[in-house]
Amino acid sequence: MNKVMSMKEAIETHVNDGAFLYIGGYIARPPFSAIHEIVRQKKRDLTVVRSNAADGFDMLIGAGCVKCFIATFLSLGFYGLARCYRRSIESGIPHKIELEEYSNLSLPMMLMAGALGMPFLPTKDMVGTDLLNVKSFMGDNKYKMIESPFDGSPTLLVPALRPEVGIIHVQQADENGNAQMWGIGGDCQWGANASDKVIISCERIVSRDVIGLDPSRTIVPDFKVVAVVEEPFGAHPGYTPGFYDVDFVFGSHYQQASNTVEGFEAFLDEWVFGTADRIEYIQRYIEKYGYGQFKNLEAGFGFSPPVSYEY
Amino acid sequence: MNKVMSMKEAIETHVNDGAFLYIGGYIARPPFSAIHEIVRQKKRDLTVVRSNAADGFDMLIGAGCVKCFIATFLSLGFYGLARCYRRSIESGIPHKIELEEYSNLSLPMMLMAGALGMPFLPTKDMVGTDLLNVKSFMGDNKYKMIESPFDGSPTLLVPALRPEVGIIHVQQADENGNAQMWGIGGDCQWGANASDKVIISCERIVSRDVIGLDPSRTIVPDFKVVAVVEEPFGAHPGYTPGFYDVDFVFGSHYQQASNTVEGFEAFLDEWVFGTADRIEYIQRYIEKYGYGQFKNLEAGFGFSPPVSYEY
Amino acid sequence: MTEHPNDYIKPELMACCGAREINDKDRVIVGTGFPTMAANIAKHTHAPNAMMMQESGSYDAIPRRPALSVGDPCLNPGAAMIGGLVEIMGMFLQRGWVDVGFLSGSQVDKFGNINTTVIGNYDNPKSRLPGSGGANPIGSLVKRVLIIALHDTRRLAEKVDFITTPGYIDGPGARKKWGLEEDNGPWALITNKAVLRFDNETKEAYLATYHPGTSVDEVVKSTPWDLKVSDDVHETEPPRADEIRVLREVLDPNRMIKIYEGRGYV
């Protein structure tokens, strides 16, 4: 079943206002093209989740798409402060998002539990800290402290998460959605598989035969996938191993623009609302920053040793 | 730190009588050379664990090495019945092993919990069946039924397993123990990482540089590994993807031999006690079955598309 | 007119019965032998989008020879995804993505409970069987369980010696009480004499169709519980020409399926 479509169609069809979304990436492979399209289509009241969020989540919050955020961290790291996030929390601009906070151990585990069909699981972090003293929209189901029925020791249980839609960017997928990834994983595999349905954004669509030459690289099976979008450069200004580097210049540009509401809105007007799709976005990038810089982002040559699955 | 040694040395040094062992494989990649060496060294009172055990476990039981078996299944499948296993349970030959039984969902999950440092985790199977009515050496800690603190529903908790030594056979590893595997996984990755230390048996030792060309294939990191044994054909009569096929003829030979105690002992005398190591075993194989059959087991040609991790 | 060749053997009929229970797009967890053949007949006839997986870790494999085990080498090259037990049994099965599972057992009872652990007493068994393996979680967690069994008063039982895999356990309400999905469970019991289905109210297996060459009476007599008979009981449709063609020409050219005759499936 061919599920190939445009990002516009994928977001229109599968992301409703009020949806609960897992959005992958960890500097590596953020599905930025999908994030731009969510902003472009002015989706509202979303609940979003990911461990260690960065500029993409800051943008969704600044654009007013987010109602609830299941979070561990939001920073623009090397670039500087996450201004939209801070404006939302500190000053209610454009509105104050609701925040449920976990950690980079517990949250990936909650996604893993969701992916594996477990109702909850025990984690060893967060205890003794104020992370357990603040609760938001998840209320008393944010966590439970129990005495272990095995040895009586205090044990923290955190609930499984099952987002409605998972959106990830990977190196390659086939038309049915079998998605292959290599390099730094973050919580992509578990987040996508925790979700009821998955939108795959990828650098290239390959044939089912190519997938079958290295099936151990597949992280999401086709039956979970509702849309496959071929979106080269789709993680920019993040990176995709084997395809292109992080764009530090553009990352800093976003951070600086987002220091003010006006700057942030001008950025969206130029790069999101002012472009119809990823092709126009790249066109604008090349016009503004030059083909030289675009070309410089391209990954150097690398080559893994082929392996055989034969018998 | 170079951890390369012979299988003799690896088993002598790291497997003590009474140890708790995870032994990997799932028709794919059983560490048969290690199993033979355990039998050869007459290790005793072992506790062994794996999901879906087969001929290797039957042999360990028949040879009297096993005291306790954390199990889901033991069968010789296509070859026929697991006679040593049945003789042990039905007739106490050579002695009756103690058996703690789970399923192919719960047991891999218990190993995963052990690998991830969780004390226990919930699984949705086994409830309502006699698997919960029989308990052996794990006693009341075989499992716990609780009411979920989140929604009150009946929830089965199974304990994490942390074997002392994990033994797996993989395609390749470096001298420090970074181990790479592809193809059917069974519970190898979780079983090895659940263990406190790991013995890696591999088809070939490669340089650390080769490992670094495709780090997403690594399933066990070097720091867990205490021994690296280069043991080509080490999974025979099981198979290793990309290297050799299952040996149906030899598998049947074992099953037929093990139909009687005498046959089983003659088999051990010929193939285990009568050979000093894997080299002599293969030598004998070629002498008995012919180089043609040996050569026939060799895998056909296959080739995965190289990928790049560059930026 | 649908053609029905006359030269089929009973295991072929049973494989076709299995195939007919599979819908297009079903995700099916298979072992070897019957289940694989049944699922593949379906895929090659009315259910081209049915997808198969093996508990060992392989999803949508493209075996070039019949797999002789669930971890067979031929399940590696060409598969769409390969992981391990945690992926198939956890991420696919426990998460609720698997529609159909095939199981067989040395004993099956009227509620579809299956014994693959022990004949006789657990601690002093008459006969020790392999154990659960993947059977228990498959029986617990797929939407529709298809059970394959020999039809005699020893293999079918009022009550199994040991419940390895839950059917409807001790009847209506039991699955729910244990936290299992109430609507999941045994769907059909395919034997060498008949196809039994499970009553929505009582959860007991009843006679739906009897195979050509047997009769309602013979089936009832071969069943050790008071077997209810469907109002529209009728003869099982014999293998169709297209089913037989797939089986013999594509899936099993060496007719390995004949080994089931030796195991009593006649």
Next chain:
Amino acid sequence: MTEHPNDYIKPELMACCGAREINDKDRVIVGTGFPTMAANIAKHTHAPNAMMMQESGSYDAIPRRPALSVGDPCLNPGAAMIGGLVEIMGMFLQRGWVDVGFLSGSQVDKFGNINTTVIGNYDNPKSRLPGSGGANPIGSLVKRVLIIALHDTRRLAEKVDFITTPGYIDGPGARKKWGLEEDNGPWALITNKAVLRFDNETKEAYLATYHPGTSVDEVVKSTPWDLKVSDDVHETEPPRADEIRVLREVLDPNRMIKIYEGRGYV
């Protein structure tokens, strides 16, 4: 005689202080900047078998440029193993395999508790900070936590506004009560003025060494709690020639470390 060049800057001294806390064969979870430099100085001097990992999934990476984030592209090619958060934070950290973790925070208190969540009130914050990320599990689960902080009465606190990451929480016995390993926890607090260590009995940070150019008095005055002073308090050993050489020639030829001066590490 060990050589001590005179031209070092304070961040270089602090990186060396961090390096000296790392033993050979330690497994170290690092972020970027200070921690990476400290761990790498150790690896290039006295701890060649120290192994590093990043929470994003990379183990024993061989970056050809300084990583600017824990998910930096340069952490991919050449690594020994790449997984994701579950592998590093679960399989390595929660399973108990990680010896050393580096943490920094906007506020650090006398028990080594760290705040990276909020300045002021949680619901109506003066300043919203990034949150825990990996800090909480690292602080909860590594054997020895090395904390990097600016030394003034605003960054150090009697009590942090929000405990994001546990140190010794509210003192002796608290970690055990919460199910954390009692023997793990904050090991050294490395500031731009001093190295503080934690008392085995009281779990409070005390002054161990003061950096060249400061004094016991100045450090005590810059600390907002009643800072205890070690009996053998002495001046911090300045960077050694071999440490400085590694830092400037191998690890950081562009001296990116100078940006820390701009952040107040002087």
